[in-house]
Amino acid sequence: MYVPTLRNSLLGVLALSLVSALPVNDTDPATNSKGPRVLILGGGVAGIIAARTLYGQGIHNFAIVEARGELGGRLMTYAFGAPGREVSLEVGANWVQGTQTGDGPENPIWKLAKKHGLKTQYNDWDESISTYDSTGPVDYLDVFKASVDHYTALTVAAGGRVTQNLVDTTARTGYSLVGAKERTPHALASEYYQFDWEYAQTPEESSWIASSWGNNFTYDVDVGGFSDDNYMSLDQRGFKYFIQAEAAEFLQPDQVRLNATVKSIAYSSTDVKVTLASGETLVADYALCTFSLGVLQNDDVVFEPALPDWKQEAIQSMTMATYTKIFLQFPKKFWFDTEMGLYADKQRGRYAVWQSLDHENFFPGSGIIFVTVTGDFSQRIEALPDSQVQDEVLGVLRSMYPHITVPDPIAFHFTRWGADPLFRGSYSNWPASLFSEHHENLRATVEQRLWFAGEATSQKYFGFLHGAYFEGLDVGHALAECIRNDGCVGLEHVKEVVNARPYKL
Numbered sequence: 001m002y003v004p005t006l007r008n009s010l011l012g013v014l015a016l017s018l019v020s021a022l023p024v025n026d027t028d029p030a031t032n033s034k035g036p037r038v039l040i041l042g043g044g045v046a047g048i049i050a051a052r053t054l055y056g057q058g059i060h061n062f063a064i065v066e067a068r069g070e071l072g073g074r075l076m077t078y079a080f081g082a083p084g085r086e087v088s089l090e091v092g093a094n095w096v097q098g099t100q101t102g103d104g105p106e107n108p109i110w111k112l113a114k115k116h117g118l119k120t121q122y123n124d125w126d127e128s129i130s131t132y133d134s135t136g137p138v139d140y141l142d143v144f145k146a147s148v149d150h151y152t153a154l155t156v157a158a159g160g161r162v163t164q165n166l167v168d169t170t171a172r173t174g175y176s177l178v179g180a181k182e183r184t185p186h187a188l189a190s191e192y193y194q195f196d197w198e199y200a201q202t203p204e205e206s207s208w209i210a211s212s213w214g215n216n217f218t219y220d221v222d223v224g225g226f227s228d229d230n231y232m233s234l235d236q237r238g239f240k241y242f243i244q245a246e247a248a249e250f251l252q253p254d255q256v257r258l259n260a261t262v263k264s265i266a267y268s269s270t271d272v273k274v275t276l277a278s279g280e281t282l283v284a285d286y287a288l289c290t291f292s293l294g295v296l297q298n299d300d301v302v303f304e305p306a307l308p309d310w311k312q313e314a315i316q317s318m319t320m321a322t323y324t325k326i327f328l329q330f331p332k333k334f335w336f337d338t339e340m341g342l343y344a345d346k347q348r349g350r351y352a353v354w355q356s357l358d359h360e361n362f363f364p365g366s367g368i369i370f371v372t373v374t375g376d377f378s379q380r381i382e383a384l385p386d387s388q389v390q391d392e393v394l395g396v397l398r399s400m401y402p403h404i405t406v407p408d409p410i411a412f413h414f415t416r417w418g419a420d421p422l423f424r425g426s427y428s429n430w431p432a433s434l435f436s437e438h439h440e441n442l443r444a445t446v447e448q449r450l451w452f453a454g455e456a457t458s459q460k461y462f463g464f465l466h467g468a469y470f471e472g473l474d475v476g477h478a479l480a481e482c483i484r485n486d487g488c489v490g491l492e493h494v495k496e497v498v499n500a501r502p503y504k505l
């Protein structure tokens with residue numbers, strides 16, 4: 001039977017009678033139900049790595065609670081294609097972003113992908129690209145190359161601001177100050193490719209400093225980044241396979257609850273009670289919440305009492321962005337032979353970034369191509385019926401190929417990440433108005449019982465799989481330390497985030 005460490009807690013005593021706890025077996029050394037109980041809410045990369053960390057620290061009395069029928073979270077595979085021509089594609093995360101340079105720091109996702117024999121393929125984003133606009137194929141690779149230089153100038157100038165302790169501004173301000181004032185559709189599409197395609201939001205919506213850090217810490221070897229290459233998962237078991245295989249190495253069946261949607265989390269200084277959609281209640285000494293920032297922002301899970309002001313301000317100050325891949329399958333390939341295609345519409349960011357999967361490096365003969373949209377444009381298409389989005393995308397393809405009769409696709413799919421109550425967006429982005437203290441508060445512990453981790457809580461790698469990994473690792477270690485000490489303050493917060501100088505009128 002589960003024994004709460006905090007024996008005097010009334011809730012803890014009640015828990016023994018009220019709650020149908022997870023099955024535990026005291027005599028089984030593998031599940032060792034002794035010691036404080038931890039509920040890990042959410043079974044994505046952060047949750048699984050946090051669980052692995054506790055396990056590695058000898059703490060086995062935990063369970064992962066996950067709403068979906070499998071682990072992996074935003075690593076999500078979809079069997080796409082007409083009957084007989086299906087390919088398992090990634091509607092969520094797709095690339096290991098930054099791998100390793102020499103014997104420098106290695107992206108832990110890359111390490112796990114190799115460990116579990118994942119099939120991956122280098123994806124050339126810079127040199128293998130064809131350019132188009134609304135009149136058809138047009139070579140503006142010179143403009144494209146200039147946009148790469150502008151982006152570098154942006155990140156270098158951001159570093160200068162950090163050194164001189166100058167305030168943050170938007171990346172748009174930054175672009176203007178480094179002299180990159182793009183005006184033409186070609187230049188704007190190229191800028192979109194460098195910026196929005198990564199951050200899923202516009203330079204106007206993004207912090208200049210944090211977006212530059214985000215780039216550097218992952219891609220720039222000089223400041224501890226992994227490497228500047230991107231490897232795409234082509235594994236037909238799904239990209240998720242690497243994390244599911246990792247979980248299978250230590251998780252016992254009674255340490256994971258699938259199909260279990262959390263509705264509310266009641267917390268106090270003594271324990272945490274998690275109520276599921278089924279009505280069942282689970283009680284624990286600690287809970288680690290790894291739900292996406294979007295889930296926290298949208299009150300999909302109710303906290304009792306409401307989260308403190310400093311935590312709510314942090315949650316509402318970071319942004320949950322949306323990134324949408326739209327897949328099309330045609331009877332046969334009629335498009336570019338490069339890996340990537342860039343389309344410059346008169347409207348910035350309108351169906352701009354294309355990738356051919358019917359390519360010798362990916363899925364030759366598949367007839368599949370996909371186009372990515374982000375930010376407000378993602379929200380716009382999520383509100384439209386599939387048929388209308390398909391018509392718009394075909395309209396773009398027909399302007400890219402004015403001399404070809406572009407047929408209707410035989411398969412079409414995109415995932416509405418923004419509308420999904422388990423995600424409410426794709427990944428987080430750091431706006432210019434968010435202070436570092438806000439970000440610390442995002443990951444800080446509440447009432448010593450409620451812990452937080454996920455891609456959004458990573459200061460260096462927000463948005464990335466490796467961000468989720470490092471947060472699961474860090475918070476897992478901090479929580480293990482806390483448990484060993486029989487309680488702790490947890491990760492500390494700043495009570496009020498204040499201006500360095502008052503705003504004056």
Ligand SMILES: Cc1cc2nc3c(=O)[nH]c(=O)nc-3n(C[C@H](O)[C@H](O)[C@H](O)COP(=O)(O)OP(=O)(O)OC[C@H]3O[C@@H](n4cnc5c(N)ncnc54)[C@H](O)[C@@H]3O)c2cc1C
Nearest residue numbers: 042044045046067073074093094095262454455464465468
């Ligand atoms: C379209 C897209 C493309 C991306 N591309 C890349 C990429 O190429 N490379 C890269 O590095 N990163 C990419 N990312 C980001 C990456 O997927 C995330 O950073 C990472 O997967 C987040 O892991 P996490 O554990 O923090 O959160 P999640 O994976 O979201 O895990 C949280 C879990 O909580 C569960 N949950 C939510 N609500 C509840 C509830 N009420 N009750 C119970 N369970 C609940 C969810 O089902 C989920 O499994 C992409 C993301 C998306 C969506």
Ligand SMILES: *[C@@H]1O[C@H](CO)[C@@H](O)[C@H](O)[C@H]1NC(C)=O
Nearest residue numbers: 024025026027028029030031
């Ligand atoms: C508990 O675990 C032990 C050791 O693995 C096993 O022998 C025993 O049958 C288990 N008891 C129950 C009730 O599952």
Ligand SMILES: *[C@@H]1O[C@H](CO)[C@@H](O)[C@H](O)[C@H]1NC(C)=O
Nearest residue numbers: 067068069070257258259260
């Ligand atoms: C979860 O639900 C799905 C769909 O209803 C079902 O197929 C699956 O077996 C369930 N898994 C578990 C572990 O309950």
Ligand SMILES: *[C@@H]1O[C@H](CO)[C@@H](O)[C@H](O)[C@H]1NC(C)=O
Nearest residue numbers: 155156158159212213216222
């Ligand atoms: C990013 O990296 C560049 C090149 O190494 C460096 O000059 C710049 O200072 C870095 N920017 C930030 C914000 O750290």
